[in-house]
Amino acid sequence: MDYAFDFYSVLSNTDVLIDGLLVTLELTVAANVVGLVLGFGVALLTTSSIFPVRVLSMLFVEFFRCTPAIVQIIWFFYCVPILFDVYIDSITMGIVALGLNLTAFNAEAYRASIQSVAREQMDASVALGFGPVQRTLYIILPNALRLSLPVLVTNGIGTFQQSALVALVAVQDLMYAGKSLATQTYRPIETFTAVALIYFVISFVVAQCVEFAARRYEPTSR
Template structure:
C-alpha cells in the first residue's frame, strides 16, 4: 500500500465540518423533542379501547418501524410537495422525517413502560379524585418516562447517527459537509475517518450514560 495519509488537509479545514455538526445537532435535538412528546401521545392512542383510534396509531408505528429511514426521508422530501402541494425548507423536512421515525420507536418504549405502571398508583389517583387527564399527567407520564429513559436515550443517539442520511437530499449536515470536503481535498479516507470520530465522540458518552442507568435500575429492582 503506497497511500500517503495527510490528515492536515482535513484538520486545516474543520470549519465546514463544525458547521455541519451544528446542523446535525439541531436536527437531532428537534427530532428528539418531537419523538419524546408525540411518542407518549401515540403510546396512549395505541392503548385506546376504541379501534378507530388504536388501529391508525398502530399503523403509523408499524410503517415507520418497518420501512428504511432513508426511504422515509426521500419520501418526505420528494413526495409530500408533489402529493400535498406543501413546500417546506429542507431542514424542516429533515426534522419531520427523523422526528416521525423517532416518534414510532419511542411510542413502543412508552407503551411498555405504561403497561408496567403499578395498578396501586392508578388506584391511589382515583381515590384522590384525579380525573383521567390528571392521572396521565401526574402519575402515568412521570413513571413511564423514568422507566423509559435508557431506551429513549438509545433511540435518540440512533437518530443522531441516522441524521447523516439527510445528506442525500442536500441538507448541509456533518455528512454533507464531509462529502464536499472529501471531494475538494481528494482525501476521502482522512475526511470520513475524522467524521466517524466526531460521531463516535458524541455517541460514546451517551451510550455510557445508558449503560450506567441500566445497571442502576437493575440494582434498584434486585
C-alpha cells in the same frame, strides 16, 4: 498498501465540519423533542379503548418501524411537495422526517412502560379523585419516562446517527460537509474517518453520561 495518510487537509478545514456538525445537532435535538412528545401521545393512543383510534395509531407505528429511514426521508423531501403542495425548508423537512420516525420507536418504548405501571398506583389515583388528565400527567407519564429512559436514550442516539441520511437530499449536515470536503481535497479516507470519529465520540459520550446519571440517581434498595 502504498498509501500515505495526510490529515492536514481535514485539520485545516475543521470549520467546514463544525458547521455541518451544528446542523446535525440541530436536526437531532429538534427530532428528539418531536419524538419524545409525540411518542408519548401516540403510545397513549395505542392503548386506547376506541378500536379505530388504536388501530390507526398502531398502523402509524408499524409503518415507520417497518420501512427504511432512508425511504421515509426521500419520500418526505420529494413526495410531500408534489402531493400536498407544501414547500418548507430542507432542515425543517429533515426534522419532520426524523422526528416522525423517532416518534414510532419511542411510542413502542412508552407503550411497554405504560403497560407495566402498577395497577395499585392507578387504583390509588382513582381513589384520590384524579381525572384522566391528572392520572396521565402525575402517574403514567413519570413512570413511563423512568422505565423507558434507557430505550429513549438509545433511540435518540440512533437518530443522531441516522441524521447522516439527510445528506442524500442535500441538507448540509456533517455527512454532507464531509462528502464535500472529501471531493475538494481528494482525501476521502481521512475525511470520512474524521466524520466517523465525530459521530462515535458524541454518541459514546452521551451514552456514558446518561448511564452515569442513571446509576447516580437510581434509588437504592432497602
